Amino acid sequence: xxxxxxxxxxxxxxxxxxxxxxxxxxxxxxxxxxxxxxxxxxxxxxxxxxxxxxxxxxxxxxxxxxxxxxxxxxxxxxxxxxxxxxxxxxxxxxxxxxxxxxxxxxxxxxxxxxxxxxxxxxxxxxxxxxxxxxxxxxxxxxxxxxxxxxxxxxxxxxxxxxxxxxxxxxxxxxxxxxxxxxxxxxxxxxxxxxxxxxxxxxxxxxxxxxxxxxxxxxxxxxxxxxxxxxxxxxxxxxxxxxxxxxxxxxxxxxxxxxxxxxxxxxxxxxxxxxxxxxxxxxxxxxxxxxxxxxxxxxxxxxxxxxxxxxxxxxxxxxxxxxxxxxxxxxxxxxxxxxxxxxxxxxxxxxxxxxxxxxxxxxxxxxxxxxxxxxxxxxxxxxxxxxxxxxxxxxxxxxxxxxxxxxxxxxxxxxxxxxxxxxxxxxxxxxxxxxxxxxxxxxxxxxxxxxxxxxxxxxxxxxxxxxxxxxxxxxxxxxxxxxxxxxxxxxxxxxxxxxxxxxxxxxxxxxxxxxxxxxxxxxxxxxxxxxxxxxxxxxxxxxxxxxxxxxxxxxxxxxxxxxxxxxxxxxxxxxxxxxxxxxxxxxxxxxxxxxxxxxxxxxxxxxxxxxxxxxxxxxxxxxxxxxxxxxxxxxxxxxxxxxxxxxxxxxxxxxx
Amino acid sequence: xxxxxxxxxxxxxxxxxxxxxxxxxxxxxxxxxxxxxxxxxxxxxxxxxxxxxxxxxxxxxxxxxxxxxxxxxxxxxxxxxxxxxxxxxxxxx
Numbered sequence: 001x002x003x004x005x006x007x008x009x010x011x012x013x014x015x016x017x018x019x020x021x022x023x024x025x026x027x028x029x030x031x032x033x034x035x036x037x038x039x040x041x042x043x044x045x046x047x048x049x050x051x052x053x054x055x056x057x058x059x060x061x062x063x064x065x066x067x068x069x070x071x072x073x074x075x076x077x078x079x080x081x082x083x084x085x086x087x088x089x090x091x092x093x094x095x096x097x098x099x100x101x102x103x104x105x106x107x108x109x110x111x112x113x114x115x116x117x118x119x120x121x122x123x124x125x126x127x128x129x130x131x132x133x134x135x136x137x138x139x140x141x142x143x144x145x146x147x148x149x150x151x152x153x154x155x156x157x158x159x160x161x162x163x164x165x166x167x168x169x170x171x172x173x174x175x176x177x178x179x180x181x182x183x184x185x186x187x188x189x190x191x192x193x194x195x196x197x198x199x200x201x202x203x204x205x206x207x208x209x210x211x212x213x214x215x216x217x218x219x220x221x222x223x224x225x226x227x228x229x230x231x232x233x234x235x236x237x238x239x240x241x242x243x244x245x246x247x248x249x250x251x252x253x254x255x256x257x258x259x260x261x262x263x264x265x266x267x268x269x270x271x272x273x274x275x276x277x278x279x280x281x282x283x284x285x286x287x288x289x290x291x292x293x294x295x296x297x298x299x300x301x302x303x304x305x306x307x308x309x310x311x312x313x314x315x316x317x318x319x320x321x322x323x324x325x326x327x328x329x330x331x332x333x334x335x336x337x338x339x340x341x342x343x344x345x346x347x348x349x350x351x352x353x354x355x356x357x358x359x360x361x362x363x364x365x366x367x368x369x370x371x372x373x374x375x376x377x378x379x380x381x382x383x384x385x386x387x388x389x390x391x392x393x394x395x396x397x398x399x400x401x402x403x404x405x406x407x408x409x410x411x412x413x414x415x416x417x418x419x420x421x422x423x424x425x426x427x428x429x430x431x432x433x434x435x436x437x438x439x440x441x442x443x444x445x446x447x448x449x450x451x452x453x454x455x456x457x458x459x460x461x462x463x464x465x466x467x468x469x470x471x472x473x474x475x476x477x478x479x480x481x482x483x484x485x486x487x488x489x490x491x492x493x494x495x496x497x498x499x500x501x502x503x504x505x506x507x508x509x510x511x512x513x514x515x516x517x518x519x520x521x522x523x524x525x526x527x528x529x530x531x532x533x534x535x536x537x538x539x540x541x542x543x544x545x546x547x548x549x550x551x552x553x554x555x556x557x558x559x560x561x562x563x564x565x566x567x568x569x570x571x572x573x574x575x576x577x578x579x580x581x582x583x584x585x586x587x588x589x590x591x592x593x594x595x596x597x598x599x600x601x602x603x604x605x606x607x608x609x610x611x612x613x614x615x616x617x618x619x620x621x622x623x624x625x626x627x628x629x630x631x632x633x634x635x636x637x638x639x640x641x642x643x644x645x646x647x648x649x650x651x652x653x654x655x
Numbered sequence: 656x657x658x659x660x661x662x663x664x665x666x667x668x669x670x671x672x673x674x675x676x677x678x679x680x681x682x683x684x685x686x687x688x689x690x691x692x693x694x695x696x697x698x699x700x701x702x703x704x705x706x707x708x709x710x711x712x713x714x715x716x717x718x719x720x721x722x723x724x725x726x727x728x729x730x731x732x733x734x735x736x737x738x739x740x741x742x743x744x745x746x747x748x
Contacts, residue, residue, distance in 0.1 A: 232702070232707075233715055233716060234666065234699060234702040234703035235666060235703060235713075235715060235716025235717050235743060235744070236716060237666060238665045238666025238669065238743060239666075239716065239743070239745065242665060242743075243748065244745055244746075244747060244748025245748075246664075246665045246743040246745045247743070247745045247746055247747075247748065249664040249665060249742070249743075250664060250665075250718070250742040250743055250744075250745070253662075253664070253720070253740055253742060254720070254724055275664075275665070275668070322748035323745075323746075323747060323748030324747065324748050325748075449746075449747075470746070470747050471747060474746065474747060476744075476746065479746055480714075480718050480726075480744040480746075481718070481725070481726035482714060483726070483728075484714055497726070526747075530745065530746070530747075531715065531716040531745070532714070532715040532716055532744075533715065533716075599720075599723070599724035600724060
């Protein structure tokens with residue numbers, strides 16, 4: 001396995017290529033695992049408590065060995081950094097063509113440090129890299145930047161693919177995102193903020209090389225077998241047309257939506273509760289990458305006949321909104337028209353901003369107004385203008401999006417790091433505690449799904465290394481009530497599939513965090529696992545493909561340990577930053593306010609929260625009192641070097 | 656004889672072309688409901704609903720809930736008047 005890392009120091013302009021040693025893959029697999037290690041090493045020689053918006057922060061892009069290898073398993077690139085909005089470990093994935101084009105250009109990872117004296121972009125082409133002036137791109141949104149770079153570099157030696165930031169990143173808004181090829185977004189944690197703080201507007205790449213495969217015939221056979229499994233899965237046929245919008249009706253059925261700042265669990269409005277998206281808006285399906293057998297991407301083009309409100313957006317075309325875009329608009333903000341929801345997806349991409357933290361910041365202030373907590377004078381003070389703060393009014397919502405993305409008034413400044421920090425700052429400003437209206441989990445990160453009936457999900461929100469999120473320990477065994485998976489992974493026990501009891505919920509989080517870490521390190525798409533064409537066991541399914549590509553053979557048990565090791569490194573990063581058990585928490589509403597509708601009314605997290613958290617630490621082999629890792633666990637995982645660092649930082653538990 | 660109502664979403668609705676329907680079953684068993692649906696709608700429904708190897712209800716990308724929100728299994732008995740929802744098993748995005 002030969003893998004190249006491009007190191008870029010923006011302060012000095014120095015660029016250096018490194019061959020990553022084979023041993024690194026045996027320990028960290030690739031993709032997110034190696035990204036994490038690059039960041040870990042960086043902060044051994046730089047202050048980990050540095051300002052995430054300062055030059056000492058690092059931004060790592062990486063792609064795993066299976067991405068673009070012909071496995072057909074989809075492609076995910078990953079960015080890793082210290083999060084500016086949550087102040088903890090940060091990472092985020094996105095699919096598309098950019099990740100494997102980086103490989104075709106000769107690199108698997110890019111590590112960016114320092115700060116450029118003026119706006120620049122990084123241009124990589126077939127093994128060479130150069131920093132270019134970006135003055136003409138500054139001020140453009142992510143789509144305009146992408147198109148300008150495509151026009152500049154053309155289609156030779158390959159099409160130009162990009163990572164860009166929008167206006168939000170330029171303004172160093174804490175929840176700014178990085179956009180891949182103008183339409184796929186590394187949304188969470190503030191990666192766009194880090195790039196903005198470094199004056200790096202974009203990375204453009206062209207590559208005409210290939211990827212070296214250790215055993216090409218084995219890989220082709222694996223790939224063909226996988227394609228047959230996917231073709232035989234009838235549920236995937238439906239997913240191709242809907243993507244994650246297929247969850248809208250299912251969530252409506254069980255009551256898992258996040259309505260009006262999570263005051264409710266169901267969408268209102270006939271239009272958004274139904275399958276009208278597919279009937280009225282779906283124009284055609286697309287593949288997000290050439291290395292995907294599912295092809296779940298879709299595109300709309302609004303012609304103005306879809307609804308009265310769609311007339312505002314005639315001619316607009318973009319990717320179909322996925323579930324969380326819909327959850328943030330139709331749910332958090334009660335927008336009831338699909339054309340407006342689709343538009344919301346497009347404008348948040350254009351600004352380059354995370355729609356989860358954004359919508360929860362806006363829904364916070366809307367609920368405050370609704371509950372009479374703020375007066376017209378307060379509104380005037382926040383916005384510098386009269387502002388209706390009316391649920392579902394997309395024109396108003398878009399104005400508030402602009403305020404946060406540009407920090408152009410008090411509201412935008414207070415909430416640029418999301419709803420937790422916004423609510424805290426506003427509470428301090430007004431001398432009154434408004435935190436009960438703020439929806440967040442670990443790190444202050446927010447998330448627009450109803451999770452109170454699901455103890456595994458509530459645990460995910462409290463422990464995820466990058467702050468509250470579903471894509472680290474996604475609670476599928478519980479939500480889909482997969483008794484078969486519970487039995488397989490927990491010695492015949494079925495409790496992990498029963499959401500009414502706390503048993504095996506912490507264990508499920510730990511199990512799936514390890515599996516997801518593995519998938520993210522292979523560089524493939526989570527949906528190829530989640531839709532389960534191959535048995536929901538990434539340690540078994542992808543192991544042979546990983547061996548075919550890299551020449552590194554690992555048993556399923558070893559791969560599960562690899563996943564666990566990767567999770568432990570993320571945990572160690574946060575422990576160095578001072579995070580302990582008390583930081584593994586969730587907001588007041590999720591903890592204490594019962595759900596009132598849906599299939600599981602009366603649910604609150606508090607009933608099981610601490611029991612599940614205890615179990616999570618037990619299954620992790622971590623100390624229950626402090627939440628810290630134990631030396632014995634790190635030694636078991638071959639992480640003695642990490643244990644040493646934690647011990648010197650007084651962030652290691654005895655035992 | 657029991658009366659069972661069904662609700663279909665997503666791919667299930669594409670195959671059945673109706674949002675839901677009502678069946679009279681001689682045996683109040685999920686297995687009979689599954690067999691009835693497979694017979695009525697053919698191989699696409701059978702492939703979506705029934706795991707070819709185990710002959711259990713297919714768990715891959717699909718979910719079947721009773722009116723209390725509990726997943727059902729082939730061996731489960733169905734109460735008269737019960738409603739079963741046929742859903743996709745997908746989350747996040």
